Amino acid sequence: MSARPPQRIKTMCGITGYVGTKSASEVVIHGLKTLEYRGYDSAGVAAFVNGRIGVVKAVGKVANVEKRIAELGTLNGATCGIGHTRWATHGAPSDKNSHPHGTDKVRIVHNGIIENYAPLREMLVSKGFTFESETDTEVAAKLIEYHYDNCKNHEDALISAMRDIIGSYAIAVMFSDCPETIFAIRKDNPLIIGVGKNENFVASDITAVLEYTNTYYQLGDFELAIVTRDSVKMMDMKKNAVEHPLLTATWSVEAASRGGYDHFMIKEINEEPEAVRKTLHPRIRNLLPNFEEENLSDERLKNAKSVTFVACGTAMHAGLVGKTAIEQLCRVPVKVEIASEFRYNNPILTEDDLVVVISQSGETADSLAALRLAKEKGAYTLGIVNVIGSTIAREADNVIYTWAGPEISVASTKAYTVQISLIYLLTIKMAYLKGKISESEAKEYTRILYEDMPEIIKATIAREDEIHEAAKSFCAYSNLFFIGRGIDYHLAMEGSLKLKEISYIHSEAYAAGELKHGTISLITPEMPVIALATQEDLYEKMISNIREVKARGARVMLIAREGAKDAANEAEKVIFLPRCDQFFNAIPLATVLQMLAYFIAKELGREIDQPRNLAKSVTVE
Numbered sequence: 271m272s273a274r275p276p277q278r279i280k281t282m283c284g285i286t287g288y289v290g291t292k293s294a295s296e297v298v299i300h301g302l303k304t305l306e307y308r309g310y311d312s313a314g315v316a317a318f319v320n321g322r323i324g325v326v327k328a329v330g331k332v333a334n335v336e337k338r339i340a341e342l343g344t345l346n347g348a349t350c351g352i353g354h355t356r357w358a359t360h361g362a363p364s365d366k367n368s369h370p371h372g373t374d375k376v377r378i379v380h381n382g383i384i385e386n387y388a389p390l391r392e393m394l395v396s397k398g399f400t401f402e403s404e405t406d407t408e409v410a411a412k413l414i415e416y417h418y419d420n421c422k423n424h425e426d427a428l429i430s431a432m433r434d435i436i437g438s439y440a441i442a443v444m445f446s447d448c449p450e451t452i453f454a455i456r457k458d459n460p461l462i463i464g465v466g467k468n469e470n471f472v473a474s475d476i477t478a479v480l481e482y483t484n485t486y487y488q489l490g491d492f493e494l495a496i497v498t499r500d501s502v503k504m505m506d507m508k509k510n511a512v513e514h515p516l517l518t519a520t521w522s523v524e525a526a527s528r529g530g531y532d533h534f535m536i537k538e539i540n541e542e543p544e545a546v547r548k549t550l551h552p553r554i555r556n557l558l559p560n561f562e563e564e565n566l567s568d569e570r571l572k573n574a575k576s577v578t579f580v581a582c583g584t585a586m587h588a589g590l591v592g593k594t595a596i597e598q599l600c601r602v603p604v605k606v607e608i609a610s611e612f613r614y615n616n617p618i619l620t621e622d623d624l625v626v627v628i629s630q631s632g633e634t635a636d637s638l639a640a641l642r643l644a645k646e647k648g649a650y651t652l653g654i655v656n657v658i659g660s661t662i663a664r665e666a667d668n669v670i671y672t673w674a675g676p677e678i679s680v681a682s683t684k685a686y687t688v689q690i691s692l693i694y695l696l697t698i699k700m701a702y703l704k705g706k707i708s709e710s711e712a713k714e715y716t717r718i719l720y721e722d723m724p725e726i727i728k729a730t731i732a733r734e735d736e737i738h739e740a741a742k743s744f745c746a747y748s749n750l751f752f753i754g755r756g757i758d759y760h761l762a763m764e765g766s767l768k769l770k771e772i773s774y775i776h777s778e779a780y781a782a783g784e785l786k787h788g789t790i791s792l793i794t795p796e797m798p799v800i801a802l803a804t805q806e807d808l809y810e811k812m813i814s815n816i817r818e819v820k821a822r823g824a825r826v827m828l829i830a831r832e833g834a835k836d837a838a839n840e841a842e843k844v845i846f847l848p849r850c851d852q853f854f855n856a857i858p859l860a861t862v863l864q865m866l867a868y869f870i871a872k873e874l875g876r877e878i879d880q881p882r883n884l885a886k887s888v889t890v891e
Contacts, residue, residue: 380439466482
């Protein structure tokens, strides 16, 4: 009986590959563990053993396949192998749907989605191929085998497969008749080639190989790499040699480990002060914002008639903070678009518009598609990303790297804080260029952002016990509201998302003034409210909203600026932000909300760094 048609679910998976002198299974398993934030519902390893490709895979986390490898011993002695940790795309999590896929001739691991898997599958069935799994990856494996059977050339078979496949992919391949060699191809999905001494690597992310090397190549779209222990050859689809700069990752192995913290998430929150400093420092000269290193022209910023932020999830919430900041300081109209909606809304853009695409990974599929559409429309595009050489970084007209370092926890924390800090710096620059603020005002804003804010974040983190205590009394509910006004509403959206991601508590964020337009009907003693009131000019209105929900029996947690009038009398729990310039309140407020979500999830015993159904890098629609 043939397998039922594959299910369409998003995927964000991890690939590792190794060829050298060490135990391939040990190196690959180590890499998969560092990539488990990308997916953890199944895993598998394939390696050359005694003239054949051995395969071991298992449903569940990487530890399951590690245990099975040790029990079976079938990969002992292998020095070349590939591996994969999966987050379900086509087909439910199971042993048979786990990667690697293929036959005795060809084995592959794959990230992404093959959009035309159905007609390819039908074609292959007509040629006599059968299928064991529900995955689109098995289609790719047997497509490669089909072409290899016809041409008897490894490179030609892979290039033919690239021509046939529609979709996004990063694929590592082993052919049984080409031992100690890994082939790699990619389109719209990250894949790096790590370079060592007498050993080389393939991986989705440099963090997977930092234990062994910090130098790597970034493979480009529609390119093929041939990796042996002594060489890396890269070529395009015409088999012309391709050269890429050898990049060096500045992250240490320690930076990618927990460093004594219970979870990566709380470690990464504690890294925010230094991450903000590292991001801002290269972009400040004489206490003024300076983007000369990025070749971002002053004229481009000065003449921008509008700004559109395009992003997904947490990055989109960073854009909302940017909207408030730019409109307030620069008096330029700003739109914030969800990337997956932007590309289908036929946006109105001109060459005078600035489109800022925000993506931690630089590979987010919807954001990348939005970037390409904005360029087609003639707008000037600016990428704000963390990963050097990522696709958005390469394709945007300009890029500003956030230098946040590795972020392992699925829920974004320091990457978000660094994004909004960088957007604030860009705002100060635009306002100064447009003559909306004086040089002395620009310097004072910059000084506060660079000198004061890291210390204020530290002071916020130092209130850990207070935040943890507040979390304890709000972790027993199944539903929860966040409310705020102005920029606090935008932070409420991020706080709600963070809580949902890692605690699984259903929460919603509302503009506080909208409660009376229907939503207040849901307020009961079983529906607690977290109220954000950090804006002085909106504080009294927020107090009125708090009293409205209290009158319906709601328990209220208030997050307010230090010294807020009568705050302690208005809520059951109050968390105060350290004193800071109100314009930048979003930065410490973000840290409070991240910590609040963290401690609620911790009290509930959740898997904080790897929440269910989520993964770090969304590389498909």
